[in-house]
Amino acid sequence: xxxxxxxxxxxxxxxxxxxxxxxxxxxxxxxxxxxxxxxxxxxxxxxxxxxxxxxxxxxxxxxxxxxxxxxxxxxxxxxxxxxxxxxxxxxxxxxxxxxxxxxxxxxxxxxxxxxxxxxxxxxxxxxxxxxxxxxxxxxxxxxxxxxxxxxxxxxxxxxxxxxxxxxxxxxxxxxxxxxxxxxxxxxxxxxxxxxxxxxxxxxxxxxxxxxxxxxxxxxxxxxxxxxxxxxxxxxxxxxxxxxxxxxxxxxxxxxxxxxxxxxxxxxxxxxxxxxxxxxxxxxxxxxxxxxxxxxxxxxxxxxxxxxxxxxxxxxxxxxxxxxxxxxxxxxxxxxxxxxxxxxxxxxxxxxxxxxxxxxxxxxxxxxxxxxxxxxxxxxxxxxxxxxxxxxxxxxxxxxxxxxxxxxxxxxxxxxxxxxxxxxxxxxxxxxxxxxxxxxxxxxxxxxxxxxxxxxxxxxxxxxxxxxxxxxxxxxxxxxxxxx
Amino acid sequence: xxxxxxxxxxxxxxxxxxxxxxxxxxxxxxxxxxxxxxxxxxxxxxxxxxxxxxxxxxxxxxxxxxxxxxxxxxxxxxxxxxxxxxxxxxxxxxxxxxxxxxxxxxxxxxxxxxxxxxxxxxxxxxxxxxxxxxxxxxxxxxxxxxxxxxxxxxxxxxxxxxxxxxxxxxxxxxxxxxxxxxxxxxxxxxxxxxxxxxxxxxxxxxxxxxxxxxxxxxxxxxxxxxxxxxxxxxxxxxxxxxxxxxxxxxxxxxxxxxxxxxxxxxxxxxxxxxxxxxxxxxxxxxxxxxxxxxxxxxxxxxxxxxxxxxxxxxxxxxxxxxxxxxxxxxxxxxxxxxxxxxxxxxxxxxxxxx
Numbered sequence: 001x002x003x004x005x006x007x008x009x010x011x012x013x014x015x016x017x018x019x020x021x022x023x024x025x026x027x028x029x030x031x032x033x034x035x036x037x038x039x040x041x042x043x044x045x046x047x048x049x050x051x052x053x054x055x056x057x058x059x060x061x062x063x064x065x066x067x068x069x070x071x072x073x074x075x076x077x078x079x080x081x082x083x084x085x086x087x088x089x090x091x092x093x094x095x096x097x098x099x100x101x102x103x104x105x106x107x108x109x110x111x112x113x114x115x116x117x118x119x120x121x122x123x124x125x126x127x128x129x130x131x132x133x134x135x136x137x138x139x140x141x142x143x144x145x146x147x148x149x150x151x152x153x154x155x156x157x158x159x160x161x162x163x164x165x166x167x168x169x170x171x172x173x174x175x176x177x178x179x180x181x182x183x184x185x186x187x188x189x190x191x192x193x194x195x196x197x198x199x200x201x202x203x204x205x206x207x208x209x210x211x212x213x214x215x216x217x218x219x220x221x222x223x224x225x226x227x228x229x230x231x232x233x234x235x236x237x238x239x240x241x242x243x244x245x246x247x248x249x250x251x252x253x254x255x256x257x258x259x260x261x262x263x264x265x266x267x268x269x270x271x272x273x274x275x276x277x278x279x280x281x282x283x284x285x286x287x288x289x290x291x292x293x294x295x296x297x298x299x300x301x302x303x304x305x306x307x308x309x310x311x312x313x314x315x316x317x318x319x320x321x322x323x324x325x326x327x328x329x330x331x332x333x334x335x336x337x338x339x340x341x342x343x344x345x346x347x348x349x350x351x352x353x354x355x356x357x358x359x360x361x362x363x364x365x366x367x368x369x370x371x372x373x374x375x376x377x378x379x380x381x382x383x384x385x386x387x388x389x390x391x392x393x394x395x396x397x398x399x400x401x402x403x404x405x406x407x408x409x410x411x412x413x414x415x416x417x418x419x420x421x422x423x424x425x426x427x428x429x430x431x432x433x434x435x436x437x438x439x440x441x442x443x444x445x446x447x448x449x450x451x452x453x454x455x456x457x458x459x460x461x462x463x464x465x466x467x468x469x470x471x472x473x474x475x476x477x478x479x480x481x482x483x
Numbered sequence: 484x485x486x487x488x489x490x491x492x493x494x495x496x497x498x499x500x501x502x503x504x505x506x507x508x509x510x511x512x513x514x515x516x517x518x519x520x521x522x523x524x525x526x527x528x529x530x531x532x533x534x535x536x537x538x539x540x541x542x543x544x545x546x547x548x549x550x551x552x553x554x555x556x557x558x559x560x561x562x563x564x565x566x567x568x569x570x571x572x573x574x575x576x577x578x579x580x581x582x583x584x585x586x587x588x589x590x591x592x593x594x595x596x597x598x599x600x601x602x603x604x605x606x607x608x609x610x611x612x613x614x615x616x617x618x619x620x621x622x623x624x625x626x627x628x629x630x631x632x633x634x635x636x637x638x639x640x641x642x643x644x645x646x647x648x649x650x651x652x653x654x655x656x657x658x659x660x661x662x663x664x665x666x667x668x669x670x671x672x673x674x675x676x677x678x679x680x681x682x683x684x685x686x687x688x689x690x691x692x693x694x695x696x697x698x699x700x701x702x703x704x705x706x707x708x709x710x711x712x713x714x715x716x717x718x719x720x721x722x723x724x725x726x727x728x729x730x731x732x733x734x735x736x737x738x739x740x741x742x743x744x745x746x747x748x749x750x751x752x753x754x755x756x757x758x759x760x761x762x763x764x765x766x767x768x769x770x771x772x773x774x775x776x777x778x779x780x781x782x783x784x785x786x787x788x789x790x791x792x793x794x795x796x797x798x799x800x801x802x803x804x805x806x807x808x809x810x811x812x813x814x815x816x817x818x819x820x821x822x823x824x825x826x827x828x829x830x831x832x833x834x835x836x837x
Contacts, residue, residue, distance in 0.1 A: 011832060076712065171701045176836070180663075186568050188665035188828055190592055302505070330568075337572040350578060424558070428565035433527040433553030433578070443558040444534050446704075 008201075012181050016201065019178040021096060023164030024209075026103035030159045031152055033104060033252060034111035038148075040245040041116060043236060054470060057109050059256040061465040063422045063439060064106040065168040066458055069446075070260040071102065072172070094173040103163045105256040110162070110415070111155020114373060117411045118151035136236070149217055154373040157210055158366060161326045165202055178202065182328045192334075199331035206326040210319050261462070264455035279456055282441060289421060289438040290464055292352065296359035297416035301409050303360055304367035312368040313375070325365040332362055333429030350432055358430045359420045366419065367412035374408035421465050525551045526767035528581040529566045532754055533723070536787045537583060543783075544774045550767050555579070570598050570759070577761045580768035583754065583775070587623070588671045590755040591821040594620045600760040602769055604776040610794050613816070614753045623753030624776050625784040625791035627721045628810060629672045630749065631738045632707050632728065637716045640736075647676070647740050650692065650717060657696035658716035660706045664831040667703055668721055668752055674820045674827040675750045675813050685827070689834040699835060710735055721752065723789035726803070730788050739810055748811035753794060754784075 008016070037056055040046050046053060059067070075090045092098055126147070130139035167179040178201070185195035236242055304312075311317035336358045341349050348354055386400040424439050431437070438461050445453040530537045534556040541552045557566045567589045570582060574596065582599075584590045593599050594616065601619035614623035631650075637658075650659050662669040677685040698715065700706045706718035707725060711733045725737040741747045756775050762768050774780065781793035785800040792807045793800060800806075 011837065172705075174699055174701060184665045184828075187589075188670065189825060190571075190596075334568060334572050337569065341573050341576050341578070343576050346576060349576075425565075428555075428557060429569050429572075431555060433529075433555050436556065440556070440558055444556065 011176075012178070012198070015176045015181060016178045018096065018170070018176060019164050019166075019202075020205065022099055022103065022166065022170070022177065023160045025100045026107065026163030026166075027156045027160035029100065029104035030108040030163075031111045031156045033108040034115055034155060035148075035152065036245065036248055037108070037112055037252065038115040038119060039236065040249055042119065043242065043245070045242065045246070046249075051470065054466075055253060055257055056112060058261070058462060058466070059106055060109040060418050061421070061462045062106070062260055062458065063168075063442065064103065064166065065172060065446075066264075066442075066454075067102050067106050067256070067260055068099075068169045068172050070263045071098075074259060074263065094175070096175060099169050099173060099175060100163075102169055103166060105252070107159045107162055108252070108256070110159055111152065113411060113415065114151050114155045114158075114370065115148060117370070117407055118148060118373060150376050151373050153213055153217055154369050157206075157213070157322065158369060160209065161202075161206055161322075164206070165326055165328055179328050179330075182331060186330065186334070195334075196331065199327050202326040202328065203323045207319055207323040210323060214315065214319070261459070264459040264462075267455045279460060282438070282457060282460075285436050285441055286438055286460060286464060288435060289461070292356060292359070292437070293417045293420040293465075296356045296363075296420040297413040299356055299360035300363045300367050300416040301413050303364050304371060304412060305409075307364055308368050308371045308375075312372055318369075318372060322365045322369055325362075329362065329423070329425035330429070333358070333426045336361070336426070336430060352432055352435060355427070355430050355432065355435070358426050359423065360416070362423075362426055363416045363419050367416055370412045370415065371405075371408050374405070374411075418465055421461065524549065524764075524767060525553060526580050526764050526771050527553045527555075527578060528583060528771065529555045529557075529570065529579045530583045531557045531566055531589075532583055532585040533789065536723075536784060536789045536791075539787075540775065540780050540783055544771060548770060548774075550770065552771070567593060571596050574598050574760075577759050577763075579759050580762040580764045581771050582757050582759060584621075584757070585627075585754050586668050586671060586752050587621075587755055587817045588674070588821045588824055590621045590757060591817060593757070598760060600758045600762070602758040602772060604756075605773050606776050606795060609796065610776075614751075614794050621755045621757040622772070622776055623755050624794050625781050626751050626753040626794060626807060627668075627723050627789070627791055628739060628749050628751050628812075629668065630720060630722055630725055631740055632710045632718045632720050632725045632735050633738055634710050634713055634716055635734045635736055637713060645738060645740055645742065646746070648688065651688070651695050653695070655695060655717060657698070659692070659695065659718070660698040660700045660709050660715040661692075661719040661835075662700050662703050662706055664835065665828055668750075669703070669719060670824060670828060670831075671752070671820050672719070672750050673831060674824045675815045676747075677823050677827045677830075678815045678819045679747050679813060682826075682830075686830055686834065689830060693834055697835065707735075723791060726790040727788055729803075730790075742811045746811065748813045750815075751792075751807065751810065751812045754791070 041053070071093055072090070075093055079090055093101070126143055127139060130143040134142075165179055167177055167183070170177040171180060178198075182195055182198045185191045185198055236245070307321065312321055336354075340354060340357075382404075386396060421437075422439055423437075424443060427437050427440055431440075438457055442454050442457050442461075445457065528541065530541075537556075538554070541554055544550070545552045555566065555569075566582070567584075570577075570579060570593060573579070577598075582590075582593070590599075599620045601616075603619040604622050607615060607619075607622055610622060610624070614626070615621065631647075649655075664670040664673050673685075673689075676688070680688070698709070700709060700718070703720040703724045704727075706715070707720050707728050709715040710718040711728050722737065725735065728735050729737060739749050741749060756772050758765075758768055758772060776795075778793070778795050778798045781791075781795055782799045784791040785793055785798065785804045790801070790804045792804055792810075794807060
């Protein structure tokens with residue numbers, strides 16, 4: 001069943017428009033949320049929260065679909081109990097506006113992590129000089145903002161790609177989006193040629209958006225100091241502004257963390273014997289998910305170093321390679337099967353290693369982008385000077401390259417880790433027989449309407465996913481205390 | 484070559500050597516791990532049927548025969564793209580031995596793509612020809628039916644619709660939901676209606692439903708949930724989704740539509756089991772297929788929450804599972820349904836999905 005026409009139909013153009021709007025606005029609001037929370041992060045009052053500072057990462061660990069389910073159920077309950085006067089709020093959530101709201105909540109930690117990582121090497125001397133000469137607001141706008149623009153651009157682009165290619169939240173609310181047309185081409189019409197053609201459209205659009213944004217917002221390269229600055233890079237003394245920031249933080253945390261987690265806990269029925277049995281019988285799946293994600297993130301970082309060196313550090317390479325991430329995951333999975341499912345590779349293809357490699361390849365653009373943003377702020381002559389003065393080889397890596405690159409690599413691994421933990425389409429296509437992940441198990445439970453099992457598993461996933469990330473942040477905190 | 488270049492080259496070579504070494508270790512480890520697995524008696528099955536219903540069957544087979552069953556399960560969230568497209572993509576070097584599908588049209592697609600190999604199970608002669616492939620490429624078992632799920636609190640029993648056409652009445656305006664016909668069993672259901680009614684009546688019916696505010700949901704499970712919550716009065720779904728809700732005491736009832744004398748009946752959708760062409764474990768695969776096409780397996784699936792109807796005779800079933808012969812089934816052949824499906828999707832997209 002091959003389509004006679006390679007042109008987009010009216011419906012496909014309409015849903016492409018939907019996806020584009022969702023992508024642009026979802027990314028915009030997520031980046032704004034991240035920028036505001038970045039301001040708060042380095043205030044003494046926020047630092048006193050200790051480990052609770054990292055609560056802002058939790059939304060990333062919850063599959064976006066579950067954000068939608070939680071909020072939908074909450075608004076329905078509030079409408080039915082009369083707390084909300086009508087179903088207007090429910091209708092608003094089940095619209096493009098609601099989808100943008102939910103995706104912003106689900107993905108703001110991504111640009112936030114990138115901002116924070118860049119902020120660690122922001123030259124404090126430039127900020128201090130600015131504060132001596134002008135007002136804090138002017139310093140923020142004229143000095144800090146341009147220095148953070150490349151990081152903001154990275155966060156925006158990555159979030160744009162996620163929002164643009166999302167399908168689970170829009171599908172739940174019956175808002176048609178473009179990726180569903182790719183599914184339909186594969187599954188309803190078995191038109192692989194058309195499916196591949198449609199899969200290329202998000203890639204091309206992302207390339208265009210990226211080129212425009214880079215030309216418009218990224219000017220000359222600015223090099224930072226390689227010395228990691230201590231915390232409190234930018235203190236805000238005004239109590240009113242601090243109050244506003246804290247109020248904003250509370251709203252975001254309530255909407256993106258407290259509401260879903262409370263829902264999971266309440267509906268998780270942890271004391272129920274059947275739920276405890278389901279969790280216990282899923283322990284192998286939970287373990288499999290964690291170790292595959294750990295290794296997948298590691299392999300992704302290793303591959304990213306090679307890709308960065310050979311392709312990504314040039315602007316054209318960056319644009320093309322990052323845009324490839326906009327290819328729908330289902331298409332990527334099918335391509336992986338076509339490439340790797342060869343008779344002479346059977347032993348590899350049938351093993352978990354293939355799944356790890358597929359994950360790693362899929363998320364290499366993301367890790368490369370974090371490397372790129374980080375390296376952008378470092379004078380390349382420092383590397384040349386280090387190579388001249390070191391003995392080379394392991395000495396160069398140990399004394400210069402690793403300490404300098406470590407923050408970016410660890411961030412890349414973390415982002416790869418949580419992306420893999422919540423990944424579904426590639427998992428279904430590539431997972432070896434007998435292997436299953438928690439995310440696919442959650443979606444299976446969801447189909448039965450087994451909310452309590454779903455919530456229990458999701459909560460378990462969030463807890464487990466936090467542990468390695470908290471270890472990493474504890475390591476950073478220890479290093480901060482030494483400098 | 485200057486010393487600067489030499490140092491840089493050495494640094495690069497060391498890094499490159501490390502990467503290559505790691506990659507080789509990775510590949511060798513994978514080979515030995517997978518080789519250990521292959522040496523045991525094993526069968527690989529891809530399963531589109533719900534895991535919680537199918538896994539106990541496979542576990543029982545494993546226990547009885549000692550053959551290790553390695554399963555890959557699908558989820559409705561993948562819009563059924565996952566396993567059927569995986570099988571087609573893997574055609575050149577198949578990984579699966581058996582495919583357990585939960586419907587028929589995608590099975591026929593696999594047959595057309597050359598993914599399947601004929602195998603006639605031992606008890607195939609006890610199954611109605613309409614529920615199996617004439618050439619032996621697939622065999623049906625444990626069927627569902629397309630039904631209407633109705634909210635008991637919103638629709639009083641005397642007024643309950645028993646005809647699909649009556650859902651265009653004003654009393655159901657904005658209160659009927661159906662899943663996206665491009666995925667799942669909704670498409671084949673509409674294709675069966677098209678086959679029986681013809682294009683004109685089918686298109687008119689869809690238009691009337693659209694004018695009456697039919698809501699397109701994500702899946703059959705989603706339509707069921709909307710009816711359970713009271714957002715909708717009536718939903719198109721399958722018997723297993725409806726039984727899920729009924730067994731949990733939700734305020735819904737299930738109706739087999741168009742069961743009156745002379746009416747068109749409803750679509751019966753069997754699970755289908757098939758042998759993959761080029762299977763690496765043919766003997767074990769045939770053993771598994773024979774085990775699944777058995778009264779014991781059909782009894783297990785009938786006693787489960789999905790309450791699936793056996794196609795074999797003399798199968799022990801609970802009271803809530805009707806005998807297949809007591810349901811008026813649509814008189815359509817699956818080959819016709821499959822042939823008409825693309826046209827039906829075009830009409831559905833232009834009428835319902837705009």
